[in-house]
Amino acid sequence: MNEPRRPALEVEALKERFLQLSNAVHPDRFHHTSEAECRAATERYAELNAAFQCLSEPKERLLHLYELEAGQRPKDIQRIPPGTMDLFVEVGQLCRDVDAFLAERAKAESPMVKVQLFARGLEWVDKLQQVQAHVNARREELMAELQALNAAWEKAPPVGSPDRAAALPLERLEQIYRILSYINRWSGQLQERLVQLSL
Structure with missing residues (x-):
């Protein structure tokens, strides 16, 4: 979705962007095309949907951002965080x-x-x-x-x-x-x- 890396995103703006991008590759728009084009559109739509789901949920977005920046998953995930x-x-x-x-x-x-x-x-x-x-x-x-x-x-x-x-x-x-x-x-x-x- 080409969103910049950052901890907080404006979810409504993200949703608008998702709807714009997904509209162009929605599988319903490709049912009269070749099987390869239809499959490619379905895969792209699924990728966009997965990206939107990840970025719109703060916990999942932070995990993704941490893994991108640190190059690894967080450690000690079951340890109770400070102040909680x-x-x-x-x-x-x-x-x-x-x-x-x-x-x-x-x-x-x-x-x-x-x-x-x-x-x-x-x-x-x-x-x-x-x-x-x-x-x-x-x-x-x-x-x-x-x-x-x-x-x-x-x-x-x-x-x-x-x-x-x-x-x-x-x-x-x-x-x-x-x-x-x-x-x-x-x-x-x-x-x-x-x-x-x-x-």
Whole structure:
């Protein structure tokens, strides 16, 4: 898609660019052409779609950028990044508590007990939403930091220069990638419990 290397991208502009490029090679436009032309268009469309999916998701974009700049995958991906331990513990404990409540609710048979559990369920929904707000706020902080990091890429020596990697904050880029990995996981876990509570 010929996007410049940088941590933060404008997703709407990226989407517009994708739609323009993909329109020209959409397989539906080639159904009356030769099999080779149709296959080439399908492959190009698939490549554009994969590039758009990678670049539009911040975590995937950072992984791709890190690998391009460092020439390797990040190490210690399972290690909890600095500054995230409190949120890690908070999300984990809340999910365990909600799971215990869901197990208790599943066993309830008495209508009176079910009414009491319904009220408690609403309390758990509020708690999950509060923690989700904390997770979302942390994500927004990271998005702002990525925007600020763009300046380092704009000032860096050109691609291929032996001094480029040393001029880039690759360690911080890797940390943000790992934090976003956890944030995505936590958001999924919290959302899953919210859905279960609504059933």
